[in-house]
Amino acid sequence: MQTTRQEILEHLQRHGRVTVKELGQLLALTSTGIRQHLTVLERDGLVQAREERGRVGRPTLVYTLTDKAEGLFPRSYDELANTLLEEIRASEGRDRLYQLLHRVAERMVKPFWERVEGKSLAGRVRETALIMQEQGCLVEWEQKDGEFFLDEYTCPFTKVAKQDSAVCALHVDFVRLLTGADTRLVQSLLRGQRACTYRIRPLSSDPPQAEAAS
Numbered sequence: 001m002q003t004t005r006q007e008i009l010e011h012l013q014r015h016g017r018v019t020v021k022e023l024g025q026l027l028a029l030t031s032t033g034i035r036q037h038l039t040v041l042e043r044d045g046l047v048q049a050r051e052e053r054g055r056v057g058r059p060t061l062v063y064t065l066t067d068k069a070e071g072l073f074p075r076s077y078d079e080l081a082n083t084l085l086e087e088i089r090a091s092e093g094r095d096r097l098y099q100l101l102h103r104v105a106e107r108m109v110k111p112f113w114e115r116v117e118g119k120s121l122a123g124r125v126r127e128t129a130l131i132m133q134e135q136g137c138l139v140e141w142e143q144k145d146g147e148f149f150l151d152e153y154t155c156p157f158t159k160v161a162k163q164d165s166a167v168c169a170l171h172v173d174f175v176r177l178l179t180g181a182d183t184r185l186v187q188s189l190l191r192g193q194r195a196c197t198y199r200i201r202p203l204s205s206d207p208p209q210a211e212a213a214s
Helices: 001-016 020-027 031-043 078-090 094-116 123-133 157-165 167-179
Strands: 046-052 061-066 137-145 149-153 180-188 195-199
Touching: 001 031, 001 046, 001 061, 020 031, 031 149, 061 195, 078 094, 078 157, 094 123, 094 167, 123 137, 123 167, 123 180, 149 167, 157 167, 167 180, 167 195
Parallel strands: none
Antiparallel strands: 046 061, 137 149, 149 195, 180 195
């Protein structure tokens, strides 16, 4: 990113808000130059402007960071997750860790339950794939010989999973709960395979209803 625009983002991260006049004084640039940089940052979805009205005079445009811009700054979520997994395993044991991961999966599924409830297995698999895509995963699914296969080409927990594969159980549970079916991880990105592939079988002996994949 261009240096001046990076300085604007860093100033906003520290101070929360800024005006064109304040940035001009900070960076020793004209108001026109500052506005050009802010226009680019607005176009890229990194800053947003709003009017603030003072006691007298015309309203002033005030600029703040967007949620997208917040994501540009370092976060230690992966390190925190790994540390928590290690601490739970050390203090509570392996079985307790998996119990807690299952409960987390149940919490993750709750917001989507109405979207899958009452659907056929094919419908639930399709909806599960859509939900995962909405979460930023690259996913495909197919029905073959009475079973369903859901391929996930991008891992949402890559750095965490590389250090502690227990987190994979969380996502298997996520898929299992959404589909309401017998779900097994039969391929894994961690093993160098092309995708994390979930084999999904109906719990009953009834044949699954066919539905076109998308």
